[in-house]
Amino acid sequence: MVKGFTNSLIQCVLFTFNFVFVCFGVIIGVLGGYFLVKSTDFKQIIDTPDTGAIVVVLTGIAVFIISFLGCFGAVKENSCLLKMYCFCVGILSILIIGPLIIFMVYSVKLDEIMEKQLLTAFTEYRVNDPKKNSISAAIDTLHQTSKCCGYNGPAWWAANLPEFEDNTVPASCCSNQITIGLMNRPQNKCTIDQVKFTQGCEGELRTILKLFFNTMITSLLIIGLTLLIAAAIACILANAARAQ
Template sequence: MSQSCLNCLKYTMCAVNLICWLCGASVLGFGIYLMMNSKFLSLIPTLSSLNIANFLVITGTIVTCISFLGFLGALKENRCLLISYFILLFILMLAELSIACVLLVYEQKIDRFFEKDLMNSLKLPRELQTRNQTNKDDWDTIQSLFKCCGVHNVSDWKNNVPASCCNTKPCKPHHYWPQ
């Protein structure tokens, strides 16, 4: 009876870790795909390496490695691998808790930082006109997709309001997206 319960637990842990491994590999693959076809990197120039693609690659790698360790430890019933697996899970939970606390404590500072950085990236297409086409294209895509204009509203663009801010074709003054 106890042997069958242990086998059930073993194969359940293998199945759960296999599913986690597949999810981690999918996240890793999607992150790599985004890195290859990435847009919107120019909107936050200060933190160009802090983007969703890099975050997904790192997260996918961590999940894939840890879940493989758990799968192999459960399948081989290796005590050392299982202890390593649970220690890594514990460290991962502590890291998540720490990051959540830091983000909660510094939420307003982070908001102000991103707002300032977005406003700085908005100045590039506004002041340089055609020199930074990637930045301009990224802003046009975001504004068309989300039906918005600038960081706060149309006044962020001053006198150089792009056509992507307009909600009518052809673009007429005062027919801009409200936010």
């Protein structure tokens, strides 16, 4: 009777573990997908770990499928399913190491990435480029989506680029869409007193990336360690199911 109670307890714990991970797999997959979509706004101006994000999305899907398998195996006390679950969880725990290392490296080198890539991109901004090069367009998008202006604030433009020595900023920093001419053509610049976003993009982007990297590192560590515990519990239940 004690043995039956122990098996039931293990079964309940394993099912609970995996039900939580079914939900967690969805959350982490959505989070990775959100970063992939969001990173397209500034992909031209700063290198982002798309490979790591893709692996996170795939990990989320795998966690969902494997955890569902674990739930089903726990309920049925199916020895074959539980052994398959143990094997899959072990492989998944090893694969998590890849994106974990990627995000840890990016987190450590974030200062260097911001200083080299983002600053270089801002110095290449050209307001009068008729074709609106991809870097300039990406910075305009960054202004709007991250609600920021300039590398470290609106004053950066006048201090660093000759095009803005007249104390102006790109129109993407302005409070309203300003138009000029008979054709109602959008104006490329506006005066600094019309600026809507006063925060620098370096600080805003750093905060976004740091939060994402830390969230991913913490999530992957928790998933990896907890999956190993779940695998150990599943192995115990599988041996108990086979012995019956």
